[in-house]
Amino acid sequence: MKAVLFDMFGVIARLQSPESRAALQAVAGGDPDRFWEAYWAQRAPYDRGDVDGPAYWQGVCADLGTTPDERLTRDLIAADLASWSEVDDRAVALLAELADRGVVLGLLSNIPEELAARYEATQPWLERFAVRGLSCRIGSAKPDAAAYNWCLRELGLPPGEVLFVDDREDNVRAARELGMRVHLFTGPEALRTALRAVLETGPA
Template structure:
C-alpha cells in the first residue's frame, strides 16, 4: 500500500443528525419516510454532477407530488449543505498526521457541487489530499467503477497499491472488486492497524 483513499461522510465528516433531518423535513414541508425515499432515490445524478441543486430539489418535489418555488429551493439547498457540514476533528487531525508522515492521501466523496464548493471555502484541511475526487467534478459516484478507476489514475498507482476507507460496505466491495484493498470504517482505533 502506498496511498490511502478516504470517503468523506461517515469517515471524515459526520452523517446528518436527527436535528439536521428534522430541519430538512420542516423546510420541505414533507416529514416522514416519503421525503427520505425521494431524497435518496434521486440523489445519484445530483451527486454525480448531472444536475444542479435546483433541478434535484424540483425532482424531489415532483416525486412527492408537490412544488418547491425558487425561495424554497434555495432554503433546501442551504439546509442540505448545513446538514453535511460537521467534520470529525479527530479524523481530520489523523489525515494531517498521515500526510505529514509522507503517506499519500486522497479523498473520494459522493458530493454535489454546492456542498463541494462549501467545503473548499471552509475546510483548509482539504489541502492535505493529493487526489481530491468530488463525484460532481469527476462524473462518477460510488459505487460506480469509474469513481475508483478515476482515483487510481489520478494517484498514478495501480489499484492494489491503494487502501480505500469507507463506512458503507457496498462502496468498499466495489473498490475491492477493482483490486483496491478495502477497509470498512467504524472507528479510528480499528483503522490504524489496517495501515500497518
C-alpha cells in the same frame, strides 16, 4: 502501500444527524417517509453533477406532488448543505498525521457541487489530498468502477498499492473487486490500528 484513498461522509465528515435531518424535514414539510424516499431516489444525478441544486429539489418536490418556489428551493438547499457539514476532528487529525509521515492521500466522495464548493471554502484540510475525486466533478460516483479508476489514474498507482477507506460495505466491496486494499470504517481508532499494521515498516 503507497496511498490511502478516503471516503468523506461517514469517515471524515459526519453523516446527517437526527437533528439535521429533522431540520431539513421541517423545511420540506409533508410526510417524512415520502420525503426521504424522494430525497434518495433523486440523489444520484445530483451527486454526479448531472443536475444542480435547484433542479434536484424540483425533482424531489415533483415526486412529492409539489412545486417549490425560489425561496423554498433556497431554504431546502441551505438546510441540506448544513446537514452534511459537521466534521469529525479526530479524523482530520489522523489526516495530518498521515501527511506528516509522507503518505499520499486521496479523496473519493459522492458529493454535489454546492456541497463541494462549501467544503472547499471552509475546510483547509482538503489541501492535504493530492487527488480529490469529487463525484460532481468526475461524472461518476461510488460504487461505480469508473469513480475508483479515475482516482487510481490520478494517483498513478496500481490498485494493490492503495488502501481504500469507506464506511459502506457496497463501496468497500467494489474497491476490493478492483484489487484495492480496503478498510471498512467503524471509527478513527480502529482505522488508526489498521493503518499502523500497514505502515509499521516506515513511511509509505
